[in-house]
Amino acid sequence: MNETPQNHHNSYKRLIEGNRLFALSQQIKDPEYFKKLSLGQTPEYLWIGCSDSRVPANEVTSTSSGEIFVHRNIANLVVHTDLNIMSVLEYAVHVLGVKHIIVCGHYGCGGVRAAMSRKSYGLVDKWLRNIKDVYHIYHKELDAIEDPDKRADRLTELNVIEQVRNLAKTKIIQRAWHDKKTVHIHGWVYGLNSGLITELNNIHDEREDIDSIYQYDFDF
Ligand code: CO
Numbered sequence: 001m002n003e004t005p006q007n008h009h010n011s012y013k014r015l016i017e018g019n020r021l022f023a024l025s026q027q028i029k030d031p032e033y034f035k036k037l038s039l040g041q042t043p044e045y046l047w048i049g050c051s052d053s054r055v056p057a058n059e060v061t062s063t064s065s066g067e068i069f070v071h072r073n074i075a076n077l078v079v080h081t082d083l084n085i086m087s088v089l090e091y092a093v094h095v096l097g098v099k100h101i102i103v104c105g106h107y108g109c110g111g112v113r114a115a116m117s118r119k120s121y122g123l124v125d126k127w128l129r130n131i132k133d134v135y136h137i138y139h140k141e142l143d144a145i146e147d148p149d150k151r152a153d154r155l156t157e158l159n160v161i162e163q164v165r166n167l168a169k170t171k172i173i174q175r176a177w178h179d180k181k182t183v184h185i186h187g188w189v190y191g192l193n194s195g196l197i198t199e200l201n202n203i204h205d206e207r208e209d210i211d212s213i214y215q216y217d218f219d220f
Contacts, residue, residue, distance in 0.1 A: 043069045046092040048085070048163070049104045050076045050111065055190050057104075060197065069096060075111030075159065076103055077130050078166035090172045099182050101167060104197070105160040106190040112156045116148075131155070134162045160187040161201050168203050169214040178218045 026033045045068045047057040057063075057070045071088040078085060092098045105112075114121060115131035135142055138158050145151040164187040167173050176183045187200040203209050 037066050041066050041069075041096070043067055043092075043096060044099050045069065046089070046096075046098045046101045047071070047104060048073075048076055048078065048102065048167075050074065050106055050109055052106060052109065054192055055104065055106045060190060060195065069098060074124060074127055075109055075115070075131055076105050076163060077127065077159075078103065078163045078170075079127075079130060080166070080170065086170070086172065089167070089170065093172055093176050093181070093183060097181070099184065101173075101183065101185045102188055103160050103163045103167070103186070104188040104190055105156045105163075106192060107153050107156055108192045109152075109156050112159060113152055116152060116155060131159055134159045137162070157189055157200055160189055163187070164201055164203055165209060168210045171216050174216050175218065 023034075030036075043066060045063075047068045047070045049055055049057055049070070049072045051072045051074050057068050057072075058065070061068070069088070069092045071085055073082075073085065078089075080086065089101075092101070111124075111128055112131055114124070115128040116135065121128075135155055135158075138155075142151055142155055142158075145154055164185050167185050173183060173185070184202060184204050186202045188197050189200055190197050
């Protein structure tokens with residue numbers, strides 16, 4: 001493609017054209033498609049993924065509109081002081097009633113790479129500090145991996161595992177379990193090279209994996 005400034009300026013137009021094509025092809029496949037979707041959503045899954053443009057939740061799981069409630073941020077972090085993700089989580093679990101929550105990291109994550117380095121990138125440093133904390137927990141295992149790519153891959157996996165635990169540490173999830181709701185939390189990692197997802201860990205109940213210091217009482 002010709003990368004003249006003029007082309008660049010108008011590059012957004014192919015998104016609008018793509019949208020027209022999408023709307024038309026869905027209408028042809030199922031004339032009731034948009035009418036049905038407009039009635040409401042009952043997604044069974046909450047996806048917490050990376051903002052990375054190469055890991056779109058629906059495409060990599062062959063799912064359609066209406067099936068996955070999605071939250072994405074840099075390096076798929078579950079931060080308890082983040083009003084955005086906590087609102088998404090509470091709404092997904094207690095209003096939509098999702099049955100499965102998926103934290104999906106990905107190999108080759110720029111956020112994980114940046115967190116492993118000593119470079120600063122601005123505001124995002126504060127966000128990525130959470131990954132440095134994950135590194136700190138597992139520093140013996142990680143420091144022993146000489147190949148920086150392999151070390152980044154392992155940190156990507158450990159980060160997902162810790163974010164799954166961070167979900168289980170929220171009162172939102174613990175309240176769902178206390179109320180006997182089915183909420184399974186899954187840790188996945190997506191391979192940019194293969195397009196394949198690997199399952200890492202999952203938690204069904206707080207007693208399995210969460211230290212008692214993180215458990216809340218519901219007696220009041
Ligand atoms: Co990423």
